[in-house]
Amino acid sequence: MINQVQANLLKWYDLNKRDLPFRKDKDPYKIWISEVMLQQTRVIAMLGSYFEFLKELPSLNSLANAEESRVVSLWKGLGYYSRAKNLRKGAIYLATYHNSDFPRNLEDLLKVPGIGPYTARAILSIAYDLPFAVLDGNVKRVLSRLYYFEENINLPKSHKLLQNLADSFLNKNAPGDHNQAVMEIGALVCTPTPNCLACPLSKSCKAKSLGGQDKLPFTTKEKKKIKIEMKFFLLFNANKEIFLYSDSKRKFFKTIPAPPFIIIGENLDESYYEKNKIHINLFKSFTNSPIYLVKKHSITTHEITISYIIEYYNELIPFEHPYLFSSLENLEKNFPSSIAKKISNDIHKKKFFNLKAEL
Ligand code: SF4
Numbered sequence: 538m539i540n541q542v543q544a545n546l547l548k549w550y551d552l553n554k555r556d557l558p559f560r561k562d563k564d565p566y567k568i569w570i571s572e573v574m575l576q577q578t579r580v581i582a583m584l585g586s587y588f589e590f591l592k593e594l595p596s597l598n599s600l601a602n603a604e605e606s607r608v609v610s611l612w613k614g615l616g617y618y619s620r621a622k623n624l625r626k627g628a629i630y631l632a633t634y635h636n637s638d639f640p641r642n643l644e645d646l647l648k649v650p651g652i653g654p655y656t657a658r659a660i661l662s663i664a665y666d667l668p669f670a671v672l673d674g675n676v677k678r679v680l681s682r683l684y685y686f687e688e689n690i691n692l693p694k695s696h697k698l699l700q701n702l703a704d705s706f707l708n709k710n711a712p713g714d715h716n717q718a719v720m721e722i723g724a725l726v727c728t729p730t731p732n733c734l735a736c737p738l739s740k741s742c743k744a745k746s747l748g749g750q751d752k753l754p755f756t757t758k759e760k761k762k763i764k765i766e767m768k769f770f771l772l773f774n775a776n777k778e779i780f781l782y783s784d785s786k787r788k789f790f791k792t793i794p795a796p797p798f799i800i801i802g803e804n805l806d807e808s809y810y811e812k813n814k815i816h817i818n819l820f821k822s823f824t825n826s827p828i829y830l831v832k833k834h835s836i837t838t839h840e841i842t843i844s845y846i847i848e849y850y851n852e853l854i855p856f857e858h859p860y861l862f863s864s865l866e867n868l869e870k871n872f873p874s875s876i877a878k879k880i881s882n883d884i885h886k887k888k889f890f891n892l893k894a895e896l
Contacts, residue, residue: 546715554717563664563665569639571587575625578615597630601629603736608625609622626650643661655672663717669707670704671720682745684697687753689756690756716848762839762840763802765840768798768799768801769844771847771880774849779796779862783859793874794871828846829844
């Protein structure tokens with residue numbers, strides 16, 4: 538029976554899979570990059586970055602030899618920049634210990650910095666057709682419905698049980714295509730509102746036969762987004778460059794340079810305010826400066842209203858953290874966040890910005 542279900546799944550996949558660039562060959566490097574990008578980002582949003590990244594860093598060796606700042610700037614717009622840094626660390630590790638190749642077993646692959654169980658299984662199955670079943674959010678949703686799994690899928694014990702189900706459902710004759718097919722069903726058909734009529738698994742789907750597909754998967758309710766305002770201080774020096782600094786202990790942008798900012802919001806815990814104190818002291822002289830508001834920005838757990846103040850100064854601020862100066866043109870490169878893009882777009886849009894005249 539399961540063979541027939543697996544066969545139906547593969548047939549559906551052959552006919553319906555999206556034409557995605559990282560499916561064109563079985564290059565483990567490209568699969569690795571695409572899987573890491575896809576972990577927090579939708580396909581449509583990551584494709585541009587994917588092409589740009591591979592154009593600049595087409596091989597594992599090129600990634601291993603790249604400057605960290607270059608890798609991070611290629612990650613612009615994808616967020617969670619530690620992923621970019623870990624990719625580079627992983628490439629250096631593979632170049633050092635595995636002759637710039639990927640080990641073909643799970644144990645060794647899991648030792649590579651930045652490669653976790655999902656990514657390791659994806660690389661081994663898709664690039665080398667080795668029998669490892671993947672388990673991501675889409676796969677969990679499909680399996681929880683297919684097998685009528687009623688536990689909260691976000692609990693660690695559920696993860697283990699679902700991994701067992703994924704392993705037993707795996708088509709060992711075509712593990713790479715099978716994994717991609719289940720993920721594709723989750724992305725296109727067995728979506729939060731499932732389209733069971735178009736699903737090749739419908740005949741054997743327990744949730745469908747019991748009419749419970751809309752109730753599964755069971756999860757605890759999502760937390761409400763925390764609303765905050767981030768007020769950035771764009772401080773220009775005499776060379777018309779913006780002051781950016783690094784601080785791994787601040788609340789946001791722990792791994793990339795950013796302009797100083799303070800956070801404002803209701804009922805926030807102390808961690809949000811910790812760094813405010815320094816900046817409020819440093820920049821209290823700017824309290825009369827106009828504040829420019831940028832449109833809202835949303836990330837996984839926060840809804841952020843962005844605003845900024847522009848000021849000019851002639852003397853270097855004594856600062857305890859590593860810092861640098863960036864031209865406005867290079868702001869997105871040096872402060873690789875979509876917030877940088879929103880701020881610089883806003884500055885250009887408002888056309889109020891005539892630094893040359895003012896400085
Ligand atoms: S039949 Fe419906 S609920 Fe079951 S796997 Fe397919 S789309 Fe999901």
